[in-house]
Amino acid sequence: MPDGLCLATIEAVLTPADHQTHRRYPFDVPPGCTGLHVEVRYGPKYLAPEDSRARAEAAIGAQAASLASRLDAPQLTRAWTQAWTAIRGERRIANLLTVSLDDTAGAYRGAGHRHAPEQHLTISPAVASPGLVAGPLPAGQWQLTLSVHTLVSGRCDVRVQIGAEMASSAPSAERSTA
Secondary structure, rough: OOOOEEEEEEEEEHHHHOOOEEEEEEEEEEEEEEEEEEEEEEEEEEEEHHOOOOOOOHHHHHHHHHHHHHHHHHHHHHHHHHHHHHHHOOOOOOOOOEEEOOOOOEEEEEEEOOOOOOEEEEEEEEEEEEOOOOOOOOOOOEEEEEEEEOOOOOOOEEEEEEEEOOOOOOHHHHHHHH
């Protein structure tokens, strides 16, 4: 987190009960804020290889059974199952969490939909991280929404820090030349 004012630190422990839910966290943006920084960290990102394999095999088996019950085509079901089993390979199943921001007026200021378990997002009047909307940073209560798109591990630890850059109280060069 760059030097500045810490506005909020959010720590949460998520469980499978949080799968496909949203948690909202209010935080106050002070007058004179010139930039917001949001640091997101969560883990684990991936299930262990053996757990990923077991879940993938179970999902492929359930889908193959569903396909077989709707079609009278055992060869097609076998081919489908073989294709997906080959694609599965050694891929690991991941948790996916994202954040979005709403400003004090309730205006949607964007979302960071990234797969990385560590993210740094910024928003200022002139520039913003992809997915976020640059523009004025009105003082007041903003809201961060933590969206739990996929939670497959038994536990997921989350830490979000929100910081603010503040306008300098020192006179600018333009004002000091008068």
